[in-house]
Amino acid sequence: MHSFKDLTNHFSERFNTTHFPEFPISLYEPCNYFLTLGGKRIRPVLCLMGNELFDNIHEDAYNAATAIELFHNFSLIHDDIMDAAPLRRGMQTIHTKYNNNTAILSGDVMLIRCYDYINKITPKYLPKVLHLFNKTAREVCEGQQLDMDFENKQNVSLDEYINMISLKTSVLIASSLEIGAVLGGAGEGNCKHIYEFGRNLGIAFQIQDDYLDAFGTAEKFGKDIGGDIKQNKKTFLMLHILANANEKQKEEINYLIQNNPSDKVTRMLDIYKACNVDDWAKELKDKYLQTAYHHLEEIAVLSSRKQALKELAEFLVAREY
Amino acid sequence: MHSFKDLTNHFSERFNTTHFPEFPISLYEPCNYFLTLGGKRIRPVLCLMGNELFDNIHEDAYNAATAIELFHNFSLIHDDIMDAAPLRRGMQTIHTKYNNNTAILSGDVMLIRCYDYINKITPKYLPKVLHLFNKTAREVCEGQQLDMDFENKQNVSLDEYINMISLKTSVLIASSLEIGAVLGGAGEGNCKHIYEFGRNLGIAFQIQDDYLDAFGTAEKFGKDIGGDIKQNKKTFLMLHILANANEKQKEEINYLIQNNPSDKVTRMLDIYKACNVDDWAKELKDKYLQTAYHHLEEIAVLSSRKQALKELAEFLVAREY
Numbered sequence: 353m354h355s356f357k358d359l360t361n362h363f364s365e366r367f368n369t370t371h372f373p374e375f376p377i378s379l380y381e382p383c384n385y386f387l388t389l390g391g392k393r394i395r396p397v398l399c400l401m402g403n404e405l406f407d408n409i410h411e412d413a414y415n416a417a418t419a420i421e422l423f424h425n426f427s428l429i430h431d432d433i434m435d436a437a438p439l440r441r442g443m444q445t446i447h448t449k450y451n452n453n454t455a456i457l458s459g460d461v462m463l464i465r466c467y468d469y470i471n472k473i474t475p476k477y478l479p480k481v482l483h484l485f486n487k488t489a490r491e492v493c494e495g496q497q498l499d500m501d502f503e504n505k506q507n508v509s510l511d512e513y514i515n516m517i518s519l520k521t522s523v524l525i526a527s528s529l530e531i532g533a534v535l536g537g538a539g540e541g542n543c544k545h546i547y548e549f550g551r552n553l554g555i556a557f558q559i560q561d562d563y564l565d566a567f568g569t570a571e572k573f574g575k576d577i578g579g580d581i582k583q584n585k586k587t588f589l590m591l592h593i594l595a596n597a598n599e600k601q602k603e604e605i606n607y608l609i610q611n612n613p614s615d616k617v618t619r620m621l622d623i624y625k626a627c628n629v630d631d632w633a634k635e636l637k638d639k640y641l642q643t644a645y646h647h648l649e650e651i652a653v654l655s656s657r658k659q660a661l662k663e664l665a666e667f668l669v670a671r672e673y
Numbered sequence: 674m675h676s677f678k679d680l681t682n683h684f685s686e687r688f689n690t691t692h693f694p695e696f697p698i699s700l701y702e703p704c705n706y707f708l709t710l711g712g713k714r715i716r717p718v719l720c721l722m723g724n725e726l727f728d729n730i731h732e733d734a735y736n737a738a739t740a741i742e743l744f745h746n747f748s749l750i751h752d753d754i755m756d757a758a759p760l761r762r763g764m765q766t767i768h769t770k771y772n773n774n775t776a777i778l779s780g781d782v783m784l785i786r787c788y789d790y791i792n793k794i795t796p797k798y799l800p801k802v803l804h805l806f807n808k809t810a811r812e813v814c815e816g817q818q819l820d821m822d823f824e825n826k827q828n829v830s831l832d833e834y835i836n837m838i839s840l841k842t843s844v845l846i847a848s849s850l851e852i853g854a855v856l857g858g859a860g861e862g863n864c865k866h867i868y869e870f871g872r873n874l875g876i877a878f879q880i881q882d883d884y885l886d887a888f889g890t891a892e893k894f895g896k897d898i899g900g901d902i903k904q905n906k907k908t909f910l911m912l913h914i915l916a917n918a919n920e921k922q923k924e925e926i927n928y929l930i931q932n933n934p935s936d937k938v939t940r941m942l943d944i945y946k947a948c949n950v951d952d953w954a955k956e957l958k959d960k961y962l963q964t965a966y967h968h969l970e971e972i973a974v975l976s977s978r979k980q981a982l983k984e985l986a987e988f989l990v991a992r993e994y
Contacts, residue, residue: 379818430781434774453755453821456777460751461814463781464807467788471803478799482792486785493782497700500774 353404353657356664359397363417367393371422371465382446382458383465386429389441394668395528396421401664402532402546405657412473412535416481419469420528422462423485427492429459434500463489473535481531488527495520502586513591514555522554545647549661552644556669559637562587564671566621567630578617584609588636593627601626641669674725674978677985680718684738688714692743692786703767703779704786707750710762715989716849717742722985723853723867726978733794733856737802740790741849743783744806748813750780755821784810794856802852809848816841823907834912835876843875866968870982873965877990880958883908885992887942888951899938905930909957910950917948962990 354362371387372380396417403413431437432445433455439445447455466485473481498516502508529550530543538546565580566589580587597605601623608616624630644665648658675683692708693701717738724734752758753766754776760766768776787806794802819837823829850871851864859867886901887910901908918926922944929937945951965986969979 376815376818376822378822379815430777433777452773454818456751456754457814457818459781460784461811463784464810464814467803467807471800471807475796475800479792479796482788482803486788486792489785490782493778493785494697494700497697497775497778500778501697501699 353660354400354409355660356397356401356667359400359404360393363393363396363400363414363421366414367396367418367421371418372461378454379457379461382450382454383462385449386425386440386446386458386462389443391421391425391441393421395424395524398525398528398550398664399532401661402529403536404532405546405651405653405661406533406536406538406542410535412477413532415469415472416485416531416535417528419466419485420524420531422466422469423489423492424524426459426462426466427496429455429462431496433459434496477535480534484527484531484534488523491519491523495523508586508591510588510591510595513586513588517555517558518551521558522551525554525557526550542651542653545650549644549647549651549665552640552647553665553668556637556640556644559588559633559640560669560671562589563630563633563637566624578621581617581620582612589624589629589633592629592632593623596627597623637669641665674981675721675730676981677718677722677988680721680725681714684714684717684721684735684742687735688717688739688742692739693782699775700778700782703771703775704783706770707746707761707767707779707783710764712742712746712762714742716745716845719846719849719871719985720853722982723850724857725853726867726972726974726982727854727857727859727863731856733798734853736790736793737806737852737856738849740787740806741845741852743787743790744810744813745845747780747783747787748817750776750783752817754780755817798856801855805848805852805855809844812840812844816844829907829912831909831912831916834907834909838876838879839872842879843872846875846878847871863972863974866971870965870968870972870986873961873968874986874989877958877961877965880909880954880961881990881992883910884951884954884958887945899942902938902941903933910945910954913950913953914944914948918944922947958990962986 367387370384372383374380399417399420400409400413403409428440429446432440433447433452437445438448445455446458450458467482470482470485471478495516495518498512499520502513502516526547527550530547533543533546562580565587566578568577576582579585580590593601593605604619604623608620613619645662648661648665651658688708691705693704695701720738720741721730721734724730749761750767753761754768754773758766759769766776767779771779788803791803791806792799816837816839819833820841823834823837847868848871851868854864854867883901886908887899889898897903900906901911914922914926925940925944929941934940966983969982969986972979
């Protein structure tokens with residue numbers, strides 16, 4: 353059994369190669385550029401961990417993991433266009449460094465490339481993995497669409513938000529684990545539990561992300577604190593206070609959202625604290641984390657094999673960055 | 674054996690259904706809208722014809738044909754954004770009717786949906802068809818990239834142009850036929866010949882398209898004559914006269930391209946005629962058509978089974994619209 357760190361190193365070593373032909377350079381150079389921006393490689397490593405939970409890591413799992421990481425990068429390239437984001441990991445996004453058309457087409461070809469790696473999987477597993485991969489890919493698009501829809505929607509309920517987050521980020525985490533499990537020969541029941549472990553962990557992870565944006569420390573988090581507040585982003589925290597603030601606080605919130613004063617972040621955080629949104633967020637995160645652990649418990653393999661996943665879950669959700 | 678027309682009707686009946694879930698409406702409604710714009714459905718029907726060349730049409734061929742038509746529509750949705758085209762078949766393009774972000778994401782989800790249909794194919798054929806489909810999808814992206822690159826490139830040779838056209842349009846025609854053939858149990862040699870039949874036919878088809886834009890009659894062609902000339906598009910004809918015009922004609926061409934006078938089309942057509950570009954285009958088209966027929970001849974099935982494909986080829990390349 354390997355630790356998350358070990359597997360990250362193994363995967364990165366294999367992933368840091370050329371995934372594209374040389375020509376046309378104008379199409380493939382942007383793809384290669386984007387992949388050099390790096391990333392934590394969480395999803396592909398989860399695929400390897402899902403695989404190792406049931407068996408020694410198989411070549412199939414590396415191919416699936418590669419497809420998953422390429423898919424994640426494809427979605428970032430297109431999301432960056434849609435969000436008009438100038439930077440990704442401190443570097444220029446493709447549409448900024450090149451142009452929108454290049455970013456669209458590089459994303460397209462990266463998505464297509466995923467299926468070459470899927471196609472390397474042992475034929476007996478291919479239909480099942482292709483089905484799972486495709487279902488997840490479609491859901492990630494649905495999540496992105498809902499996220500954009502919510503920007504212009506007045507009232508977004510917590511349930512709607514959780515559904516959006518689940519689609520946009522959690523299902524890929526869940527599916528990465530399940531694809532690894534399928535390739536390790538896991539049965540239907542175990543597959544269901546590892547998927548739900550991942551899905552709930554993903555939601556807890558996002559709550560932690562929203563929490564850190566408001567209550568983290570800039571040095572550790574690596575981003576400006578209050579970025580979500582500045583952008584009026586609907587987050588777990590914001591939705592909670594919109595539903596629970598008193599009339600006076602609601603007036604203040606509306607004022608801050610509409611007028612963007614220079615002390616907006618501090619004033620919004622005061623309301624967050626007055627509403628105890630930090631405690632609420634911790635409890636909510638804990639609820640999803642406990643559900644995740646429950647599903648991990650239910651997987652019928654030796655408890656010792658689950659240790660690495662348990663440690664990773666704790667790390668992801670307790671992290672301060 | 675069925676005619677092209679019969680198979681178009683069969684395919685259209687099956688294709689005119691819902692290919693997407695209902696929610697989120699904001700994501701899937703644009704996909705459904707775009708598919709209602711119609712189209713000649715040439716590529717999926719070629720897949721059925723490729724299949725019927727070797728066997729009775731199998732359910733697998735319908736699934737592959739559906740994936741191919743969805744892929745073609747995905748590529749149109751994204752190309753329309755890149756070309757900033759307001760209309761497609763006389764109706765608003767997705768990015769015009771909705772917005773760019775919706776067009777990007779609808780295209781993405783349509784591309785992903787292709788692979789659901791591919792995944793319905795009998796497992797023994799799946800890896801081969803997925804490989805062919807994916808290789809072609811990548812090449813279509815490469816063709817689109819080269820087409821965009823050529824807009825800003827001073828000297829494009831005829832060979833470079835043919836390579837671009839081959840990637841952008843011919844390989845999908847070729848691959849549609851070959852996928853059908855594979856699913857009909859065709860061997861490697863026959864697959865190679867049907868692919869080359871399609872690829873050469875596709876190039877002849879594009880030459881005819883460029884020819885009609887200059888020398889067709891508006892009523893039959895259904896588009897303005899000289900549209901390519903107005904847009905300074907590099908076409909087979911334009912590349913030929915740029916390489917073969919005399920100094921005086923070249924001066925005139927450069928003047929027309931740079932100044933866009935109101936009589937640009939007439940004056941450019943005068944040069945086209947003086948250079949006999951119409952005869953040259955007919956000869957070039959004939960060369961590719963003969964190569965296509967040669968490969969059709971080489972396919973080892975009863976000659977009578979090839980009749981429908983021969984008729985279709987004649988129709989596509991002799992058409993005046």
